[in-house]
Amino acid sequence: MPLELILDNISKYIHLTDEEESTFTGLLQLKQLKRKTIWLSEGEICKYSVFVVSGCLRSYTVDKNGIEHVLDFAPPDWWIADMYSLITQKPGIANIEAIEDSELLLLSKNSQEKLYMTIPKFERFFRILTEKALAANQQRIVDNMSLTAEERYNIFCKRYPTLIDTLPHKQIASYIGVTPEFFSRMRSALLRKG
Amino acid sequence: MPLELILDNISKYIHLTDEEESTFTGLLQLKQLKRKTIWLSEGEICKYSVFVVSGCLRSYTVDKNGIEHVLDFAPPDWWIADMYSLITQKPGIANIEAIEDSELLLLSKNSQEKLYMTIPKFERFFRILTEKALAANQQRIVDNMSLTAEERYNIFCKRYPTLIDTLPHKQIASYIGVTPEFFSRMRSALLRKG
DNA sequence: CGTCTATTTGAATGTACTCAAAAGCGGTGG
DNA sequence: CCACCGCTTTTGAGTACATTCAAATAGACG
Numbered sequence: 001m002p003l004e005l006i007l008d009n010i011s012k013y014i015h016l017t018d019e020e021e022s023t024f025t026g027l028l029q030l031k032q033l034k035r036k037t038i039w040l041s042e043g044e045i046c047k048y049s050v051f052v053v054s055g056c057l058r059s060y061t062v063d064k065n066g067i068e069h070v071l072d073f074a075p076p077d078w079w080i081a082d083m084y085s086l087i088t089q090k091p092g093i094a095n096i097e098a099i100e101d102s103e104l105l106l107l108s109k110n111s112q113e114k115l116y117m118t119i120p121k122f123e124r125f126f127r128i129l130t131e132k133a134l135a136a137n138q139q140r141i142v143d144n145m146s147l148t149a150e151e152r153y154n155i156f157c158k159r160y161p162t163l164i165d166t167l168p169h170k171q172i173a174s175y176i177g178v179t180p181e182f183f184s185r186m187r188s189a190l191l192r193k194g
Numbered sequence: 195m196p197l198e199l200i201l202d203n204i205s206k207y208i209h210l211t212d213e214e215e216s217t218f219t220g221l222l223q224l225k226q227l228k229r230k231t232i233w234l235s236e237g238e239i240c241k242y243s244v245f246v247v248s249g250c251l252r253s254y255t256v257d258k259n260g261i262e263h264v265l266d267f268a269p270p271d272w273w274i275a276d277m278y279s280l281i282t283q284k285p286g287i288a289n290i291e292a293i294e295d296s297e298l299l300l301l302s303k304n305s306q307e308k309l310y311m312t313i314p315k316f317e318r319f320f321r322i323l324t325e326k327a328l329a330a331n332q333q334r335i336v337d338n339m340s341l342t343a344e345e346r347y348n349i350f351c352k353r354y355p356t357l358i359d360t361l362p363h364k365q366i367a368s369y370i371g372v373t374p375e376f377f378s379r380m381r382s383a384l385l386r387k388g
Numbered sequence: 389c390g391t392c393t394a395t396t397t398g399a400a401t402g403t404a405c406t407c408a409a410a411a412g413c414g415g416t417g418g
Numbered sequence: 419c420c421a422c423c424g425c426t427t428t429t430g431a432g433t434a435c436a437t438t439c440a441a442a443t444a445g446a447c448g
Binding site for chain 1: 255257258259261263265277278281282287288321324325327328329331332333334335336338339340341371
């Protein structure tokens with residue numbers, strides 16, 4: 001069932017033969033993570049691409065005032081990593097944490113390189129993931145400069161429809177870039193309208 | 195002289211033989227751009243990596259209220275492109291414009307692919323450029339969420355030391371994400387201090 | 389049940405924006 | 419060479435969006 005999910009995810013972008021599928025799945029490691037476990041800390045080198053089977057992870061940074069800023073959430077069927085650190089193999093700026101008990105499939109940097117050698121189609125797959133990350137980042141920069149908190153909240157809801165009800169409001173506030181207090185007021189204003 | 199500049203730029207990351215250098219330079223096109231000329235418009239497909247020899251370009255988006263947001267400046271010795279569109283060859287969201295009379299060296303997407311075939315070292319070079327773009331975007335998201343306009347201005351000054359005096363304030367304001375009016379007040383407050 | 393964290397509410401404040409108008413500055417044509 | 423035009427920059431006054439700090443309330447979990 002975990003393997004089914006990841007193979008489905010990949011088949012959206014490339015087609016694999018049965019043999020290629022088993023080569024791929026042979027490189028994966030299954031990993032359980034308890035809620036609140038830190039998977040990657042700021043300053044560490046990111047060694048894995050992580051695919052979320054169940055649960056949910058988040059990546060975030062901590063600013064000089066100790067305030068956390070959520071970069072990304074990863075509900076089931078999403079990939080997560082500190083892309084910069086993963087690509088460069090240099091220390092990264094992000095922390096990654098399980099916000100629920102989670103089940104992950106790990107693909108190490110080494111295995112990923114092997115995959116490129118044996119099944120070049122995977123170059124395409126991971127290139128597409130990188131492109132999507134880059135495009136999302138670009139868009140977010142523009143959104144943060146041109147939209148109100150309310151509009152950014154709407155974008156959040158479209159991007160993570162499954163998370164709206166399960167996630168602590170605090171985390172959503174941190175993602176869209178406002179304080180929990182302001183987020184609370186904003187929501188009650190929205191409810192009064194529609 | 196233009197070729198010297200771009201070869202120096204590349205030699206920071208990879209070493210080329212004389213023969214490789216001439217293969218590379220043979221793929222470049224020289225291009226003059228008059229001030230205020232649009233080089234790439236939103237919705238177009240980005241077909242070139244652009245290296246700035248002299249002058250200066252900027253990339254920006256226009257939001258739904260018609261307000262421009264500067265994504266990046268490219269003074270001499272910098273590369274510029276709509277990275278997302280260049281990589282995917284899909285329509286992009288950025289505009290790129292010459293803000294001074296400029297002299298460019300163009301490397302078409304096709305030539306870039308050829309380069310990868312004949313001189314694989316260039317894979318490394320352009321991978322590093324992409325990584326830097328990704329890292330810069332990630333950092334900017336965090337900066338926009340956690341820093342004041344004044345702190346973002348300081349970062350701008352470090353990133354583009356040569357542009358502080360030559361660029362219209364308007365453009366700097368747009369890059370750091372404030373109105374020209376607020377930027378003006380901010381600067382006069384800074385002068386009063388030190 | 390008690391404790392710890394998340395959420396809400398209130399009041400005061402701050403940061404940045406809008407709109408309007410004046411002043412400065414640079415290029416162009418007469 | 420200067421006058422004018424258009425664009426940038428500054429200044430002022432009023433306002434909006436979002437924050438801070440404090441305190442009360444509500445939920446979740448052992």
